[in-house]
Every structure is written in C-alpha cells, then in structure tokens.
Amino acid sequence: MTIEELEQIAKNVQQENAKYDYEVNVCMDLACASQGAGALKDALVKAAEAAGKKVLVRRTGCMGPCSHGPLVRVDPEETLYRHVSAEMADIIVQHLGGSPVPELQCDLNEHFDKQVRVVLENAGYIDPEKIDDYIAHDGYKALLTVLTEMTPNGVIHRITESGLRGRGGGGYPTGLKWGTVAKAKGDVKYVVCNGDEGDPGAFMDRSVMEGDPHRVIEGMAIAAYAVGASKGFIYVRAEYPVAVSRLTTALREARRHGLLGNNICNTPFNFDVEIRLGAGAFVCGEETALIASIEGRRGTPKPRPPYPASSGLWGKPTLINNVETYANVAPIVRNGGKWFFSMGSERSKGTKVFALTGKIANTGLVEVPMGIKLREIIEVIGGGVPDGHKFKAVQTGGPSGGCIPEEMLDVGVSYDALLKMGSIMGSGGMIVMDDTSCMVNVARFFIEFCMTESCGKCIPCRAGTAQMYTLLTRICTGAGTMDDLALLEDLCVTVKETSLCGLGQTAPNPVLSTLKYFRNEYIEHILDKCCRAGVCQMAAIEPENEVVA
Amino acid sequence: MVGTMRVAPNAVPHRLQLSGCSGQGGIVPVITPPPLPSEDKRWKIVNGTMRKNGFARHALIETLHTVQSSFGFLDDDAIRFVALSLHVPLSQAYGVATFYHYFTLKPPGKHTVTVCAGTACYIKGADKLIAAAEKRLGIAPGRTTPDGQISLMTARCVGACSRAPVVLCDGEVAGEITREQMLEQLERWAVE
Numbered sequence: 001m002t003i004e005e006l007e008q009i010a011k012n013v014q015q016e017n018a019k020y021d022y023e024v025n026v027c028m029d030l031a032c033a034s035q036g037a038g039a040l041k042d043a044l045v046k047a048a049e050a051a052g053k054k055v056l057v058r059r060t061g062c063m064g065p066c067s068h069g070p071l072v073r074v075d076p077e078e079t080l081y082r083h084v085s086a087e088m089a090d091i092i093v094q095h096l097g098g099s100p101v102p103e104l105q106c107d108l109n110e111h112f113d114k115q116v117r118v119v120l121e122n123a124g125y126i127d128p129e130k131i132d133d134y135i136a137h138d139g140y141k142a143l144l145t146v147l148t149e150m151t152p153n154g155v156i157h158r159i160t161e162s163g164l165r166g167r168g169g170g171g172y173p174t175g176l177k178w179g180t181v182a183k184a185k186g187d188v189k190y191v192v193c194n195g196d197e198g199d200p201g202a203f204m205d206r207s208v209m210e211g212d213p214h215r216v217i218e219g220m221a222i223a224a225y226a227v228g229a230s231k232g233f234i235y236v237r238a239e240y241p242v243a244v245s246r247l248t249t250a251l252r253e254a255r256r257h258g259l260l261g262n263n264i265c266n267t268p269f270n271f272d273v274e275i276r277l278g279a280g281a282f283v284c285g286e287e288t289a290l291i292a293s294i295e296g297r298r299g300t301p302k303p304r305p306p307y308p309a310s311s312g313l314w315g316k317p318t319l320i321n322n323v324e325t326y327a328n329v330a331p332i333v334r335n336g337g338k339w340f341f342s343m344g345s346e347r348s349k350g351t352k353v354f355a356l357t358g359k360i361a362n363t364g365l366v367e368v369p370m371g372i373k374l375r376e377i378i379e380v381i382g383g384g385v386p387d388g389h390k391f392k393a394v395q396t397g398g399p400s401g402g403c404i405p406e407e408m409l410d411v412g413v414s415y416d417a418l419l420k421m422g423s424i425m426g427s428g429g430m431i432v433m434d435d436t437s438c439m440v441n442v443a444r445f446f447i448e449f450c451m452t453e454s455c456g457k458c459i460p461c462r463a464g465t466a467q468m469y470t471l472l473t474r475i476c477t478g479a480g481t482m483d484d485l486a487l488l489e490d491l492c493v494t495v496k497e498t499s500l501c502g503l504g505q506t507a508p509n510p511v512l513s514t515l516k517y518f519r520n521e522y523i524e525h526i527l528d529k530c531c532r533a534g535v536c537q538m539a540a541i542e543p544e545n546e547v548v549a
Numbered sequence: 550m551v552g553t554m555r556v557a558p559n560a561v562p563h564r565l566q567l568s569g570c571s572g573q574g575g576i577v578p579v580i581t582p583p584p585l586p587s588e589d590k591r592w593k594i595v596n597g598t599m600r601k602n603g604f605a606r607h608a609l610i611e612t613l614h615t616v617q618s619s620f621g622f623l624d625d626d627a628i629r630f631v632a633l634s635l636h637v638p639l640s641q642a643y644g645v646a647t648f649y650h651y652f653t654l655k656p657p658g659k660h661t662v663t664v665c666a667g668t669a670c671y672i673k674g675a676d677k678l679i680a681a682a683e684k685r686l687g688i689a690p691g692r693t694t695p696d697g698q699i700s701l702m703t704a705r706c707v708g709a710c711s712r713a714p715v716v717l718c719d720g721e722v723a724g725e726i727t728r729e730q731m732l733e734q735l736e737r738w739a740v741e
Contacts, residue, residue, distance in 0.1 A: 030709045034722035066711030200667030200706035238614065238651050239707055277614050279649030280705065296609035297641065298648040355710060357669035363711035395668065429710075431668050445671055449705075455648075 001258040001265055003144050006135055013136035020056040022096045023075040024048075025124060029062035029207060030242065031364070032069035036086060040070055043089035051093050061211015063124035064115075066364035068106055073124060082106035111362055114381050116343065118351045119327045120367045123211045128246050131253040134214040140259055142333035143218050146225055147265045155226040156182060159329070161337030163349035168194055168285070168322030169397065169426040170502075171348070171415035177319065180309040181227040184317035189229035191220050192313065192320045194290060195236040195243070198282035199398030200449065202429030204353040205323035207365055209236065209243040212327070213250035217273060219326030221260065222333060224271045227319050232273040233294055238280065247275055282399070282453035286501045287312075287320045289455065300457045301501035322427065324353060345371030348414035352425070358395075358432040361386045368413070375409040378432060389434035393517070397426030399446045399453075400506030402513025403439060422513040424506065438535035439518040440525050444472040446510035450503065461504030464495035468511065475522060478529045478538030485522060489515065583633040586626045591619040595627075599634055606637050609645055613652055622653045650705070658693040658700035660738045662731070663717040667706030670714040678714055679703060681728045685735055699738050 017023065026032075026041045041057055048055035063071045068082035072092065081092065081104040088104065095101045117123075126133035134140070146155055160175025181189060193216060197205040209216060220232045236244050251273055254260045262270045276294050283289045284299040291313050293299040312318025328350060332340045340350050348370040354377065357363050361383030368377060378384065378394060385391045393403040402423035411417050415425050433442065451465040471488045474480040492508035492515075499505045515522060524530050529538050582604070585592040598615040602608030612635065616627045623646050632642035646652050664670075664679050679690060682701050686694050693700040709715045712724025716731050723730070 030707075030722060031711045031724065034709060034712065034724050197708070198705065200671075201669045201710050202706075203708035203710055206708040239704065277611065278651075279610055279614065280651035281649050282705065293610065294607065296605075296607035296611075296635075296637070296645070298644050357710040357713060358672045363669075363713075365711075398668070429668070431672060431710075433672055437672055442672075445668070453705075 001140075001144070003141070003148070003265075006140060006144060009132055010136045010138075013132050017056060019054065021054045023056045023058060024092070024096075025058045025060045025063075025073045025075065027061070027063040027069060027071040027073075027124060028059045029066070029211060030203075031062070031066035032071055035070050037070040039086040040072070040084055040089060043086040044072075044093065047089040047093040051090075053093060053096055055093065055096065059127050059129075060125060061123045061128050062120075062207040062365050064120070064364050064366065065106070065108055065111060065362050067362055068108070068364075071106070074100075080106040080108065108362065111366075111381050111383070114372070114376060115367050116351050116369045117367050118331050118340075118343075119208060119215075119324055119353050120212075120365065121331070122215065123207065123365075126212065128211050128213055129249050131214060131250065131257060134212070138334060139214055139330075140218055142330040143221050143225075143259065144265050146222050146333055147267045147269055152182060152226045152228065155222060155333070158333060158337045159226070162332045162340035163337075163344075164325065164328055164332060164340060165348065165415060166322060167324035167328070167352070167427070169400065169424055171425060174321065174325055177309060177321070178223065178226050180307075181229075181317050181319040184310050186317050188231075188316045189227055190313045190316055190318040191224045191227065191229045191232040192290070192294070192308075192318055193220055193232065193234040193323060193326055194285065194287070194320055195234055195240075195323050196278045196285045196290060197237060197240075197323070197427060198285045198453075199400075199427050199429045201357055201395070201431045202355045202398060202427050204355050204365060204428045206237075206240050206243055208323050208327050208353075209240070210246050213243075213246045214254065215327045215330060216247075216323055217250055217254055217260070219321075219329035220273060221264070221271050222329050223319055223321065223326065225269055227317075229319065230270045230272075232271065233276050233313070234273060235276045235278060235284070235290055235294060237278045239278075244275060244277065251275070281455070282449070283455045283501070283503050286503060289501065290320065291318065298455070300455045301503075303500060324428070343369050345412055345414045345417075347416055352413065352428060354428045354430045356382050356430050356432070358430075359385050359389060359434040359436070360432040370414050371412040373410055373412055374404065377413070377430070378409065382432065385432065385434045389436060391432065392435050392437060393433045393439065395423075395431040395433065395442070395510075396429065397424035397506075397509070398429050399449045400424055400502065400509055401426045401429075402509045403433070403442065403517065404513070405517040408517075422509065422516055424509070436533055436535070438476075438531050438533040439514040439521050440472065440476055440531070441533075441535045443511045443514045444469065444476055447472055447507065450507035454503065454507075458498075458500040458504060460495045460498040461500065461507065464491055464499070464504070465507055467491055468495070468508070472511070475525050476531075476536045478525065478536070480526045482526060485526060583630060586630050592630070594619050595631070596634070599631070604635055606635050609635055609637055609642060610649070613642075613646060617652060622656045624654070624656075655693070656697075659698050659741075660719055661700040661702055661717075662735065662738075663702040663704050663707075663720075664690075664731075665707050665709070665713070665715040665717070666703040667710060667713070667715075669710035670706075673713040675714045678716065678726070678728060678731055681732060682735065685732055698741070699735065 044057045072081040072084045079100045156178045164174040165171040281299045284293045288302040289299040308318040353367045447469045454461045456462045496508045690703045716726045
C-alpha cells in the first residue's frame with residue numbers, strides 16, 4: 001500500500017458515494033442498537049427502494065446524544081432525527097430532498113456547538129466495518145506519512161510538541177513515555193493498547209473501539225514505529241463483544257490492505273496486532289496487572305520500578321497507552337503538534353471525551369476542549385438536571401475519583417484542577433447526581449466496588465477497603481458513631497499511602513471527597529439518624545443498637 | 550469445587566518427552582497434547598484456540614474464554630485439560646479461573662438475567678432492581694434457581710450507561726428498564 005493507492009481508494013469511495021442523492025446515517029452504537037436501530041436500518045433500505053430514491057443507508061458509530069436515540073442523520077443537509085423507530089422509515093424517506101420531518105427533528109445546537117471533535121471526528125460519519133470509509137476520511141494517511149517521511153525521533157518530537165497526556169486517567173506526558181520506550185535497550189519491544197475500560201459509568205473507549213477501530217490501530221502502528229516495536233496487543237474487556245468483533249474485522253481488513261504485516265508501505269517496518277480478552281477484573285486496568293493478564297496469569301500488580309517502559313510484557317520494554325490516547329495520535333501527526341497544543345488549557349492540551357450519564361437530560365458521549373467549565377458541560381451540553389430536581393454533585397474518575405459539588409462547577413476541566421478538587425480526570429466517566437442521591441451511600445457503593453475488585457495482593461487494600469465498607473455500612477444503617485467517622489478518615493489515609501497499586505491508592509478518594517464537600521450528610525446519618533435523600537434505611541435504630549451507638 | 554482438583558498420575562508424561570534430545574546439549578521438547586476429554590465436538594474448538602496460539606502458556610485466558618463460550622462454564626475436566634495442554638500448573642489454571650469474575654465454575658440456568666450494577670445504573674436505581682429480582686427468584690446474585698431455569702447475575706458495567714438502568718436478558722441489552730418490566734420477563738421465563 002502506498003500513499004497514491006490510499007488516495008485512489010478514497011477517490012473510489014467518493015465516486016461511489018456520489019452515485020447516491022442522499023446519505024442516511026443510522027447510529028448503531030449499543031444504546032441505539034438496543035432500541036431497534038438494526039430493524040430501523042433495514043426498514044430505511046426497504047423504504048428507499050420502494051420510493052425509488054437513490055439513498056445510501058449507512059451504519060455508523062455513536063453520534064453522541066444517546067438519550068435521544070435511536071438517532072438518524074440525513075446528509076448532505078445534516079438533519080438529525082431522534083427517537084426514530086422502524087415505522088418512521090417511510091416518512092423520513094418521503095421527506096428526503098424536501099423539508100425535514102418536524103416531529104422527529106432533534107434540535108441540539110447548543111449541545112454540539114460547545115464540542116470540538118478530534119477523537120470522535122469520524123463517529124457518526126463512517127461505517128466502522130469498512131476500512132475504505134476510514135481511508136476516505138484521511139485514514140492511514142498519517143501512518144504512511146510517518147513511514148515514508150519521518151524518523152522515529154521526529155514522530156516522538158511531534159507527539160511531545162503536542163502536549164498530549166495519557167487519557168487513561170493518570171495524565172503522564174505521552175511523548176515522554178514514547179521517548180523512554182524508544183531509548184530502552186532491547187531488540188524486542190511491545191506496544192499495548194489498554195482497552196480494559198473498567199470504570200463503571202464510562203464507555204468512551206468502547207465507543208471509539210466500536211465506532212472507529214482503525215483509528216486505534218493506526219495510532220498503535222505509529223507508536224510502534226516510533227518506539228521500535230513490531231508486535232502489539234489490544235487488551236479489551238470481554239464485556240464488550242461488539243468492540244472485539246469490530247476490532248477483529250478491522251485488523252483483518254488492515255492486514256488485507258497491507259497496512260499491518262511485513263514491510264508496510266514497502267518499508268522495512270513490520271507490525272501486527274493481536275487482541276487479548278480481559279475477563280472482568282477492574283485491577284487489570286493497572287498497567288502491571290494488565291501485563292500479567294496478557295501473559296495469561298492472574299491480574300495482580302507488581303511494584304514499580306521497573307516500569308513497563310523498561311521491563312514490561314515478558315520482561316521486554318513495553319509501551320502501554322489507553323484507547324483514547326492512541327486515537328489522538330493520527331490527527332496530531334496529520335495536523336501537527338502545534339495544532340493540538342493550541343487547544344485546551346495551560347497544562348492539559350487537546351480535547352477530552354466524556355461519558356455523560358446519571359441524572360442529566362442529554363446523556364451520551366461528548367468531546368470538549370480541555371479547560372471548559374464543568375458547569376458548561378453539565379448545564380449547556382448536558383442540558384442540566386431533569387424533572388425539577390436539584391443538582392448535587394458530579395462524579396468523575398470512577399471508583400478512583402471523587403464527587404464534585406455545585407460550588408466547584410466553575411473550575412475548568414484539566415488533570416491538575418480535578419486533582420486539586422480531590423477527584424481525578426480518570427478515563428472520562430462523568431456521572432451527575434441530584435438531590436435523590438445520598439453521598440454517604442454513593443461513597444459506600446464505590447468502596448464496595450473496590451473491596452470486591454481488590455486483587456488481594458497487598459493488605460492495606462484488601463483489608464482496608466473491607467473495613468471501610470463495614471464502617472460505611474454502619475453509618476448508612478444508622479449504627480455509626482463519631483468514632484467510626486474518625487476511624488474511617490484515619491483508614492482512608494492509611495490505605496491511600498500504603499497500597500501497592502493505583503487501585504488501593506485511589507480507593508479512598510470517593511470517601512475523602514464526599515467527606516470534604518458533604519460532611520454534613522455523614523454527621524446527619526450519625527447524629528440525627530437521618531438520610532436527607534431518603535436512600536438509606538436506618539434499620540439499625542433498634543434498642544440494642546442504640547446502646548452500641 | 551475447592552479441593553477436588555487432582556492430577557491423575559498418568560498426566561505426568563504429557564509434560565515433556567526428552568526422547569527428542571538432540572545430543573548437542575540443546576533439548577528439543579516433543580510435546581504430546583493430552584487426549585480430548587470426550588467425543589464432544591466442542592473440545593475441538595477449544596483445541597483450535599490453543600493451536601492458534603501455538604499451545605503457549607499465555608493463551609490460558611484465551612482458552613478458558615473459548616471453553617466458557619462453548620460449554621457455558623468451566624468445570625474440573627476443562628480446567629485440567631487446558632492446564633495439561635498448555636503446560637500450566639493446575640494451581641495457576643484454577644487461580645486464573647477463580648480470579649476473574651467473568652469465568653464461572655457453575656453451569657448457568659436456561660435463562661440469565663444480568664442486572665448492571667455500574668455507577669450510572671446504581672444512581673438510577675439498579676439496587677432496587679437487584680433486590681426485586683432476588684425476592685422474586687428467591688436466590689442471591691450469582692446463583693441459579695433450583696429448577697435450573699433462571700440465573701441471576703450482576704455486571705460491573707456493560708457500557709450502556711446512557712440508558713441506565715440496564716438489564717441484560719440472555720445477553721440482550723434492555724435499557725431504561727423498570728422493575729415491572731424486568732419482573733414480567735422473569736415471569737415469562739418461569740412459566741416456560
């Protein structure tokens with residue numbers, strides 16, 4: 001495959017598409033598919049045939065506002081329809097070329113205007129199972145440019161210049177990581193993509209892998225060239241069967257086109273990727289545990305150093321990045337590091353994809369420039385809290401993150417700002433809670449999660465989370481005392497400071513942040529035996545328990 | 550399950566046969582894979598996964614995935630067969646099978662209802678769904694009704710958070726589900 005051949009494919013796709021008068025894109029992501037998007041797509045094809053119109057009906061990845069699904073976008077007018085069912089296919093086809101169907105029209109201008117799409121640029125525009133579609137949207141151009149025109153150092157320089165930081169949550173500078181692996185001694189090196197999106201409430205990586213799988217593969221291939229690796233692994237959760245099948249198809253297609261394999265683009269560069277399935281262990285998102293899992297062992301972490309960059313998979317230098325990090329690579333190479341650097345805040349560059357869920361009007365995927373205020377994401381893009389309820393907190397970073405209260409919403413989103421507020425960026429889950437959520441109960445939920453997911457290797461995490469859970473349960477059932485609260489705070493510090501890996505070190509965050517911002521709710525549970533949200537059943541207030549309390 | 554993992558004495562010769570020594574100091578191991586546990590054609594699928602990975606030890610998790618997708622769960626025979634084929638100690642194979650939540654050592658019921666217990670679902674009342682299902686079926690999550698009809702499971706997160714609360718009925722995602730809708734489904738399965 002050469003750049004000329006790539007351009008030829010893109011041209012062929014355009015010519016093919018030009019044969020149609022209209023393009024009807026049907027979102028087939030999990031949320032829309034679970035509401036009958038598959039039947040809708042078939043109905044649209046039939047309706048178009050019956051009407052004798054030249055319509056290209058395309059299956060696409062996630063378009064974003066999932067709560068309005070199933071979504072259909074008609075091009076070239078870019079009309080977005082919401083809550084479309086198979087019965088409405090005829091009406092949509094009838095209105096092609098005329099005015100849009102008013103009752104189906106989805107007016108979400110504010111929702112989209114505030115967004116900047118880099119990672120999701122193709123989501124909703126390409127068929128994820130067609131490599132030609134991806135190529136027609138500048139796909140694999142970056143890889144071939146890199147292979148024919150750039151040195152590995154040049155690539156690393158461009159990534160460093162862009163200011164890209166790891167999108168898995170930690171925010172380690174990507175260029176620096178690539179440089180370390182490139183400099184590490186060894187003939188055999190590996191590139192690993194972390195697609196073990198374990199954060200409950202986050203689904204960005206799933207959407208990227210399902211909606212634009214080639215983008216991840218291209219990013220990995222560029223990384224492999226930069227660090228000198230010839231073998232890659234994508235570690236995907238087994239809970240994401242569609243992502244696995246889309247990636248499998250994408251890898252097969254890429255090999256068939258000579259974009260993976262030996263002597264890619266007639267250069268000495270060889271690279272291939274294998275998929276590895278996770279098996280439901282949150283701790284495997286931690287890089288050393290992930291390596292153990294790829295090696296076929298129990299996913300328990302190891303102390304670092306040595307870092308995977310010097311001794312990773314089978315003891316070889318290994319580059320591990322998150323799905324979204326790799327998805328940013330091709331656009332950075334194509335548009336230059338400075339372009340990426342120009343977006344975002346002072347120390348967090350580019351954009352970030354968030355999965356907006358919970359008590360919010362527009363749930364779904366959004367991609368915003370770093371530095372945007374949380375309030376804008378929640379109130380403008382997310383459409384605020386529905387049903388007349390009042391916003392209480394937004395949870396970011398999953399079980400490793402924290403709850404951010406209303407008074408902090410005017411802070412711009414960045415790695416450092418979120419850390420300062422006692423939360424973390426995490427992989428990008430953003431769960432909005434209203435006054436019907438009890439913050440003590442939420443903290444207990446996360447601690448229970450960490451308790452079950454603790455691998456059991458180190459004591460602070462294994463025993464500490466279990467004790468914290470017991471204490472929180474006492475508080476939630478009305479049996480807690482102020483001494484329990486003091487002990488809980490003490491335990492938080494111990495677990496945070498002495499655990500082996502990120503899971504334990506960050507497990508107390510949900511408790512610490514709720515204690516920081518919603519301490520009065522804890523006190524109410526303990527002293528007044530009352531849960532203002534009405535979530536906790538204070539069943540323990542019985543005479544014998546009163547004595548204990 | 551615990552304590553029932555035993556290595557049959559005749560399993561030892563499967564590990565290495567040193568008859569392939571080259572005499573030049575290097576040992577070329579000749580590996581004889583163990584015989585398939587039964588005539589069941591599904592074992593050939595399992596063997597296929599291992600062959601594709603060159604019977605490498607690191608294919609353990611991949612192979613267990615194939616076993617589970619073919620048989621629905623992992624039993625002693627399967628874990629032992631995979632461990633012997635890949636030259637992985639039984640303890641490691643059993644350790645992996647029990648460490649990862651995705652693997653189950655018990656056969657699932659005819660139908661499976663999985664309530665997602667991710668954060669978004671929890672905020673939208675997944676705990677009430679789980680409690681209702683527990684009450685209706687009379688079993689705890691992770692168990693199967695005595696008649697083998699329905700298994701109740703919980704999931705960490707299935708990634709359909711935007712349509713929380715989510716329940717998977719035999720793997721089919723049903724979003725924004727109410728308690729009544731879920732119970733209706735359980736009723737339908739129960740009378741089958």
